[in-house]
Amino acid sequence: MRGLILSGGKGTRLRPITHTSAKQLVPVANKPVLFYGIEAMAAAGIREIGIIIAPETGEEIREVAGDGSQFGVEITYILQDEPLGLAHAVLTAEPFLGDAPFVMYLGDNLLQGGMLDLVDAFRSNEPDALILLTPVDDPENYGVAELNGDGSVTRLVEKPKEPATDLALVGVYMFTPGIHDAARAIRPSRRGELEITDAIQHLVDSGRRVEPHVVRGWWKDTGRLDDMLEANRLILDAIEPHIEGELIDSTVDGRVIVEAGATLIRATVRGPAVIGAGTRLTDCYVGPYTAIDAGCEVQNAEVEHSILLAGSSVRNLDGRMESSLLGRNVKIHRDARQPRAHRFMVGDNSEIGIP
Numbered sequence: 001m002r003g004l005i006l007s008g009g010k011g012t013r014l015r016p017i018t019h020t021s022a023k024q025l026v027p028v029a030n031k032p033v034l035f036y037g038i039e040a041m042a043a044a045g046i047r048e049i050g051i052i053i054a055p056e057t058g059e060e061i062r063e064v065a066g067d068g069s070q071f072g073v074e075i076t077y078i079l080q081d082e083p084l085g086l087a088h089a090v091l092t093a094e095p096f097l098g099d100a101p102f103v104m105y106l107g108d109n110l111l112q113g114g115m116l117d118l119v120d121a122f123r124s125n126e127p128d129a130l131i132l133l134t135p136v137d138d139p140e141n142y143g144v145a146e147l148n149g150d151g152s153v154t155r156l157v158e159k160p161k162e163p164a165t166d167l168a169l170v171g172v173y174m175f176t177p178g179i180h181d182a183a184r185a186i187r188p189s190r191r192g193e194l195e196i197t198d199a200i201q202h203l204v205d206s207g208r209r210v211e212p213h214v215v216r217g218w219w220k221d222t223g224r225l226d227d228m229l230e231a232n233r234l235i236l237d238a239i240e241p242h243i244e245g246e247l248i249d250s251t252v253d254g255r256v257i258v259e260a261g262a263t264l265i266r267a268t269v270r271g272p273a274v275i276g277a278g279t280r281l282t283d284c285y286v287g288p289y290t291a292i293d294a295g296c297e298v299q300n301a302e303v304e305h306s307i308l309l310a311g312s313s314v315r316n317l318d319g320r321m322e323s324s325l326l327g328r329n330v331k332i333h334r335d336a337r338q339p340r341a342h343r344f345m346v347g348d349n350s351e352i353g354i355p
Contacts, residue, residue, distance in 0.1 A: 003041040007107035008054035022057035024107040029235040040114040050096040085193030087183040106171030112217035122174040128208035132170035134215040142168035143197040153210040156197040233289040236272035
C-alpha cells in the first residue's frame with residue numbers, strides 16, 4: 001500500500017500567513033501540520049509516500065520534509081500545475097501509485113488516533129474504497145455522504161446547498177486502483193474541478209463497494225484561523241511535560257514543554273503549552289494552549305491560546321494577546337502603554353507598533 005498526501009492549493013483562507021508559506025507547513029504545537037499526516041502513514045506501515053505539491057510552495061515543502069528519511073519513509077514529490085480538484089490530483093499521481101491500493105490524506109488535516117486501524121480495516125474488508133465521515137454543523141461546506149438503511153453509501157454531493165445529512169467527508173480516503181478509471185470518467189464540476197466525490201459516486205453507480213467509516217474521535221481541517229487554534233488546543237491537550245530549558249525566578253504549571261535552549265526569566269507559564277528552543281520569556285505570562293516556536297521573544301506581555309511562529313516577538317503589550325497567529329519574524333510592540341485585549345493574524349516578516 002502506498003500513501004498520497006495532497007499539499008498543493010493556495011491556502012487563501014489562512015492569508016496573510018500563507019502569502020509567504022505553504023499552509024501545510026504552519027505549525028500546530030510547534031510541528032508542521034503536514035508532518036502529522038506523514039507520521040500517521042509511517043505508523044500504519046506505509047513506507048512509500050507521494051506528496052502533491054504546487055509550483056508556488058513546492059520547493060519549500062521539499063526543503064522542510066526532505067526525502068522522508070526523518071520519518072522512516074521514502075517521499076516522492078509530484079507537481080500538480082494547477083489546483084484542479086482532488087480527483088485531478090489522483091490522476092496526476094497515477095504514475096507513482098501504479099496498481100497499488102493507497103491512502104489519500106489532505107495535508108492540512110489532523111485526525112485523532114492516526115490511521116492504523118483504518119488501514120487494517122481496509123486491508124481486511126477489501127472494499128473498492130473506504131471513506132471517513134464525521135458529523136459537522138456546517139455540511140454545506142464539505143462533501144456530504146448519504147447512507148441507506150444498512151449503512152452503505154448511496155450518494156455523495158460536494159458542498160450541497162441543501163445537505164441531506166450532516167455527514168461530511170473527512171480528508172482521509174482509501175482506494176483501490178479502480179479510482180483512476182473513475183476519475184477519468186467524470187467531468188469537471190461547476191467549480192471547474194474534478195471532484196473526488198464525483199469519482200467516488202461513479203464507483204457507487206458502477207456497483208463497486210464503497211465502505212463508510214464514521215470517525216468517533218476529533219478531526220480538524222486547519223484551513224482557517226479558528227481551526228488552527230482549535231487543532232493546536234487538541235494536540236497540546238495530549239502532550240507530556242518536560243523541561244529542558246533554563247528557568248530563572250520563573251514558574252511553570254501543568255503540562256508544559258520547555259525545549260533545550262529556551263530561557264524563562266521572571267516568567268509564568270501555565271499549560272498546556274510548548275516553548276521552543278532558543279525562545280526567551282522575560283517578565284511575562286504565557287497562558288494555556290499557547291505554542292511558541294523557536295527563537296521567539298515575549299517580554300512585558302501576556303499571551304494565551306495563540307501560535308507564534310519562529311523568530312516572532314511580542315513586547316510591552318499591556319493587556320492580553322489571545323487567539324492569535326503570528327507568522328515568522330513578526331514583531332509586535334506597544335509604545336504608549338494602555339490596557340487592552342488583542343487578537344492578531346499577521347503574516348511573515350511584519351512589524352506592528354500599537355499606539
